Amino acid sequence: MSGIKEHNVAISTTQRKSVHKSKSSDWTVRKPKMSKLSLKENIWGYIFIAPWIIGFLGLTLGPLLFSLVTSFTDYNVTSQMNFTGFDNYKRMFTVDPLFWTSLYNTVYFVVFSVPLTTAGAVIVAMLLNQKMKGIKVFRTIYYLPAVLSGVAVYFLWMQLLSPSTGLVNTVLAWFGIDGPAWLFEPEWTKPALVMMKMWSVGGGMLLYLAVMQGVPKAMYEAAELDGAGSIRKFFHITLPMITPIIFFDMVTSTIGAFQIFQEAYVMTDSGEGGPSNSLLFYNLHMWNNAFEIFNMGYASAMAWVLFIIVMILTFLHFKFSKKWVYYESGDHK
């Protein structure tokens, strides 16, 4: 793209003296015409990204600002908006015990599900990064749960986790373990959901596999000549090479895990929050406030607190990434 402009500049400067009037060649375009060309390019550019701009303003930035304003009001759809200052925020932190419950549940879920699914995905990718017969079949099988989602899958897991006749406890019984009542026992509801998430680690696996396959063979061969075993090769070659993806995966899956909603909504009978509110996640609480009791002002305040929490976490992720993420092109670590 930039080639054409540079070309223009070069030619127009060499030909500056002789006024060239030939119409046949575009290469004689002078400065004023050139800016016309780039003006045209600018217009084209904005035409092409126009849908995104409309979406960004109408569905992201606008709503974001709107909810900021709403968070300082008692808006409930039907009534007028009354400005109530920091009341919603005060109520959240001091009056509403369910706010803290929901935040605790969500953080619990994030803290366990994100590292476990990340580590699981790396391990599975390692296993599948082999030159063996039938490896493609295994890749397909491991990836399958990642495409299965929605209500059907949550129903399936409710059945699998059924205390007496579910598959999970049946298998545990083979090993003499008396499985818990999972979704009916407050201490076991969240581990159950983490387990469900683990089932679909194959989704992340593909990302790692793609990168692992891109690691130059020569690096491993050199390491082998130096007598490095599988474990050393993993920690000294593979792991550093995939740190950028681990980072990417951690950032996006942290944001994703903070937004857990559908699972809990379906598995707790339309958002009741499960036994002792143990599955009342942040977004479920926000949802109940917004669409069950139409407390839009309060829900908007919750949305902004979530936004700030996620932004801080993302910032921290980026800040600490310099310590452990390895970029080939830059200076090490």
Place this chain on the structure above:
Amino acid sequence: MSNSVIGSKKKRMTKKTLIYLILIGGSLIILSPVWWMIATSLKTPQEIAQYPPSFWPDSFRFSNYLETWQTAPFTRWTLNTLLISALSTIGSVLANAFIAYGFAVIKFKGRNLLFGIVMATMLIPGFVTLVPQYIIFAKIGWVNTYLPLIVPSFLGSAFFIFLIRQFMRTIPKDMVEAAKMDGANHFQIWWQIILPQIKPALITVAIFSFNGSWNDLLGPLLYLNDENLYTLQIGLQTFKGTVSTQWNYLMAMSTTVLLPIILLFFYFQRYFIEGSNLTGGQKF
């Protein structure tokens, strides 16, 4: 010398066997829930209640499927879901390819800044804008219509823009330049030259969008009140209210809802994988 070679060969063989065993074990763990769903969907209520549960249904009660289908307007819900998924998939493919072309091929003022914003929007939790979006759609009278579920697809999504842009950047620039020399405008270049070359990326986006649309519960839950407008996801959720714990019916319907996605997956496997490869090599 030869001893050590044989030794390492042996070692490699045991390593391979070990990996096979782990992989097979893992596959069983992954596939058994799917089998459990199918098996349960074919059992009688009595057999489901019995302890210990059976892995293989005593009698294959296929009538569960038919009975389920007749208890609720599933045909209607399936058609609704197909309509919404198809329209938002078309919107998603066209819009994201269009927008991505702007970011990948055209050089305009503010491009890098705006693309930075596109990427940054991926970091905004969707729930933050959920309430205000609902209020906006309610104000313009779109609640209880399919518009809130379809129109946003025509306005692009950050991840897909990024994915297609990555793909477009692998196309040699000379092709675009040559077309420009021939007097083609950007719209023609986009449609006639670029789109045919990025078919794999477009198929990937199409599959992901369709999958997302098909599995979406949140949108229909928020915007659809009329049972006639329901999609399969929200229909299935409502259906649980009517059959409560009749797991044979619930699993029969769950299997039916997941079946198209499973078929799509096996047919288009390569594109699922391609999508990950495209984004995988990137530094965040």
